[in-house]
Amino acid sequence: MENITISDIAAAAKVSIGTVSNVLSKKGNVKIETIRKVEEAAKLLGYVRNENAQVMKKKISNTILLIVPLLNSALGPLIIDLLHDLKFNGMELKIIEVESYSDIQDLLNLLKQGQYKAAVCLASIKDKSLINAIPVTKLITIGSPDNEKNTIEMNMDSFFKITSNIKEYTIISDKNDFSIYEIVMAKKQEQLNVVNLEEKDIPESFASLKHRKFIVFSKDIIEKLLTFYEGYTGEIPQFILISCNTGYHFYDFLKITKYYFSSNELALKIIKLIQALPTNPKKFKIQKERINIYPTATHEFGKLEKKRKIRLLLLKNPFSKALKQLATKFTKETNIEIEITDLPFTKLNELIIEKKVEDYDMIKLDVSYFPWLGPNLFLDLANIPEIKELADNMKNWRNYCYVDQQLLSLPADPSIQMMLYRKDVFENPIIQKAYSEIYNQMLLPPTSYSELADYSEFYQSVNIPEKSIPYPLSINKGDGILLASEFLPYFYSLGGEIKLVDGVFEVTSEAFVQTLDAYKRIRQNAKIQNEAWWDTEIENFNNRKTSIIICYTNHLNQIIGNDYDYCPVPGQAPAFGGGVLGITKGSKKLIECTLFFQWLYQYRIQEQLASLGVCIPRTHLFDERNNYRKYPFLSYSSKNFSMGKRLQYIEQNYVLNTIEIERIIGNEVNLGIEMDSSNLDILIKIHNQLNSNKSHLLRQYEE
Known part of the structure; x- marks a missing residue:
C-alpha cells in the first residue's frame, strides 16, 4: 500500500489540510464532529503517523551513540536491552567500536558534527580527545564517578562488604568492564595482581597463576582460562564473576561466586538521563545515577536426615x-x-x-x-x-x-498503592476534546483527589460513541478497612493527620471535610462494589468496565493485557501494604x-517470584528485561515506596491498632453517606468511636 498523506485524509474527510494537521497534532480549536470525521478517515485509509518524519521536521536527532572500546559478549545484554528500550521511547541506537577505527580522526569528526541526541561512553575509554569531542550537554558516562559529567556509577558496596582477602585474587582486566577494576583499585588502595585480557599475555603468566583466585567480567574469560588448565591435575581455580548476565551455566566442578548488575536497569537509567538533557545548553545541570551490583550466591542446603x-x-x-x-x-x-x-x-x-x-x-x-x-x-x-x-x-x-x-x-510481599489507567480512554482525541471543552485543560491522569473527582463526574456524564468503557473506576464499600484504604491516602495528601492531643484522638477537620466532599463526588459516579476484597475491582478493570483502577501492587499481577499505563495515586500519598x-x-x-x-x-527464589509478578523485597529484580516487559508497574512502584504512609505509630512511643482504626473510619464514612449525614456529623462520630475504643486502639511501649 502506498503511503497515505494528510492530503488524502483531508480529501476523504472533506476538510482542509490545515484541519487534518491540527487534529493529528492535537492543536487548534477543532470541533468534536470534525475530529471524529478526520480520525475515522485516517483509520479507514490505514494512516500510520510517521514519528521519524516528525523528528526530521523538527531537526532533532533521535539517534543515541553507544561508544565502547571493543565489542564482546560482556556488552551483549546491555545492547539488547538498550535497543528495545530506546525503540519503545522513540529513539534508535548506533554502536561505535573505537578499536574498529584505523584513523581516530574520522571518529573525532563524526562526534564533533553532533548529529546525535546523546552519546553514552564507557568510562574505560582512555582517549580523552574522544570524550572532549562530545558536548557535555550530550555526554553520559558509565563507570567511575565523575563530578563534571552526567554519570551512571557502578555501586560496589555489596561486593566490598562480602568479599574479603581481595589481595588473593587476580583481576583479568577487560576493556568493557564498566570501570569495575578501577573502582576496586580505588576502594582498596592497594596494588592487585592484574593480568591483561589479551590471550597472548595469559600463557606467559600461567605458571604463577595456577593457584590463584580470579575476578573476571564475562563467561568468555573463564572459558579461555580453562583451556590452559587442560591436563592440569592440581586444584581448579576459584572465580568471582561480575556480569550483567545471570544466565550463565558452568561445569559443576567450578567454584564461581557471581555478582550481578541489571543491564535493563542500566538501559532505563541511560534513558532517564537522556530525557533529562536540556535542549538549551544554558540550563544544563549534571545528573547522577547509580547501578547496584548484587551477590547472587545460591545457599547450599544439606538435606535433613529425617523428613x-x-x-x-x-x-x-x-x-x-x-x-x-x-x-x-x-x-x-x-x-x-x-x-x-x-x-x-x-x-x-x-x-x-x-x-x-x-x-x-x-x-x-x-x-x-x-x-x-x-x-x-x-x-x-x-x-x-x-x-x-x-x-x-x-x-x-x-x-x-x-x-x-x-x-x-x-x-x-511489600507493596504500595498505584493507579493504572486505560490508554485508549485517556489518549482518545474525542474524549480529550470533550474534557477540554468543560475544564479548559488537557485530559491527563488525575494527580490530585479533586482531579479524580472531576474526571469521575466528567466520564460518567459524557455520552459519546467513543466511550466504550462504562465507568470511571470502582469503589468498594463492602468492608470498612478497604474503604478507608481508598479514603485515607487522599486525606493524608491534603495534610490531614490523626493525632493524640492530651490523650484524645483528633482528626484534622478541614482535610477530612475536603476529602469527604471529593469522595462523595467520586462515589456518585463510580461502579459501587459491596465486596470484602480487591478481586472484583481487578475483574472490572480486566473486563473493561472501568477506565481506572487504584490498588495495591501485590494484587496487580492479575491485570490482563498491556493496553494500560500507570502512575502514582492521586495526591501521591499512597498507603503501603x-x-x-x-x-x-x-x-x-x-x-x-x-x-x-x-x-x-535467595536470589534465585526471589527472581522466580518476581517473574510471576509477585512483590518482593529485592525490588531491583523488577527492572529485569522479562519482568519489566510483563509487569512494568512493579519497577515504577519500587521507586515510590518513599512516598508510602500507614498510620502505625503515634507520638513515637505509642503503637496503634491500625486495622481497627481504619475499620472505624471506613465504617463511619460509609454509614454516614448512606444516612445522608453531614460531613461534620460523620467526623464527630469518628472522633467518638476512636476515643470510646481507645483502650483497644492504642498501646504504649517502652523506648
Whole structure:
C-alpha cells in the first residue's frame, strides 16, 4: 500500500489540510464532529503517523551513540536491552567500536558534527580527545564517578562488604568492564595482581597463576582460562564473576561466586538521563545515577536426615499462589515439607484475632496488623544469626521487620498503592476534546483527589460513541478497612493527620471535610462494589468496565493485557501494604523455619517470584528485561515506596491498632453517606468511636 498523506485524509474527510494537521497534532480549536470525521478517515485509509518524519521536521536527532572500546559478549545484554528500550521511547541506537577505527580522526569528526541526541561512553575509554569531542550537554558516562559529567556509577558496596582477602585474587582486566577494576583499585588502595585480557599475555603468566583466585567480567574469560588448565591435575581455580548476565551455566566442578548488575536497569537509567538533557545548553545541570551490583550466591542446603514439616498460614493472594508452586523445590532441597493454608482476608484475620493459630509455625501477617499483633504472635528473631543477617540486608524494610526495636519478621510481599489507567480512554482525541471543552485543560491522569473527582463526574456524564468503557473506576464499600484504604491516602495528601492531643484522638477537620466532599463526588459516579476484597475491582478493570483502577501492587499481577499505563495515586500519598512473615512463639521448628527463610530470600527464589509478578523485597529484580516487559508497574512502584504512609505509630512511643482504626473510619464514612449525614456529623462520630475504643486502639511501649 502506498503511503497515505494528510492530503488524502483531508480529501476523504472533506476538510482542509490545515484541519487534518491540527487534529493529528492535537492543536487548534477543532470541533468534536470534525475530529471524529478526520480520525475515522485516517483509520479507514490505514494512516500510520510517521514519528521519524516528525523528528526530521523538527531537526532533532533521535539517534543515541553507544561508544565502547571493543565489542564482546560482556556488552551483549546491555545492547539488547538498550535497543528495545530506546525503540519503545522513540529513539534508535548506533554502536561505535573505537578499536574498529584505523584513523581516530574520522571518529573525532563524526562526534564533533553532533548529529546525535546523546552519546553514552564507557568510562574505560582512555582517549580523552574522544570524550572532549562530545558536548557535555550530550555526554553520559558509565563507570567511575565523575563530578563534571552526567554519570551512571557502578555501586560496589555489596561486593566490598562480602568479599574479603581481595589481595588473593587476580583481576583479568577487560576493556568493557564498566570501570569495575578501577573502582576496586580505588576502594582498596592497594596494588592487585592484574593480568591483561589479551590471550597472548595469559600463557606467559600461567605458571604463577595456577593457584590463584580470579575476578573476571564475562563467561568468555573463564572459558579461555580453562583451556590452559587442560591436563592440569592440581586444584581448579576459584572465580568471582561480575556480569550483567545471570544466565550463565558452568561445569559443576567450578567454584564461581557471581555478582550481578541489571543491564535493563542500566538501559532505563541511560534513558532517564537522556530525557533529562536540556535542549538549551544554558540550563544544563549534571545528573547522577547509580547501578547496584548484587551477590547472587545460591545457599547450599544439606538435606535433613529425617523428613520434617512446617505449617504456614498465609493470606490467599498472588504470593501464596506462587509459593505453592515453588514449595516442592524447598522440599526437594531440604527434605522439609511445607503445608500451606491460605485463607481470604476476613477468615485469616478471624483466626489471628481469636488466637486460633497454635498449630502453625509461620504466619504471614498484614503489615497493618504487624505493630499491634506482632509482639504477641511472633518470636524475637534477633537471636537467630542467619535471620538477623537477612534482616541486616533489608534495611529499607524496617517497617516490615521491627516493632519497638524487636526483630519479629521479614517482608514477604511489600507493596504500595498505584493507579493504572486505560490508554485508549485517556489518549482518545474525542474524549480529550470533550474534557477540554468543560475544564479548559488537557485530559491527563488525575494527580490530585479533586482531579479524580472531576474526571469521575466528567466520564460518567459524557455520552459519546467513543466511550466504550462504562465507568470511571470502582469503589468498594463492602468492608470498612478497604474503604478507608481508598479514603485515607487522599486525606493524608491534603495534610490531614490523626493525632493524640492530651490523650484524645483528633482528626484534622478541614482535610477530612475536603476529602469527604471529593469522595462523595467520586462515589456518585463510580461502579459501587459491596465486596470484602480487591478481586472484583481487578475483574472490572480486566473486563473493561472501568477506565481506572487504584490498588495495591501485590494484587496487580492479575491485570490482563498491556493496553494500560500507570502512575502514582492521586495526591501521591499512597498507603503501603503487603505482609510480613514471622515464626510463631509456639513453634518447635526453629531450624526448619530458619532454613525456609534462607531459601526464600535467595536470589534465585526471589527472581522466580518476581517473574510471576509477585512483590518482593529485592525490588531491583523488577527492572529485569522479562519482568519489566510483563509487569512494568512493579519497577515504577519500587521507586515510590518513599512516598508510602500507614498510620502505625503515634507520638513515637505509642503503637496503634491500625486495622481497627481504619475499620472505624471506613465504617463511619460509609454509614454516614448512606444516612445522608453531614460531613461534620460523620467526623464527630469518628472522633467518638476512636476515643470510646481507645483502650483497644492504642498501646504504649517502652523506648
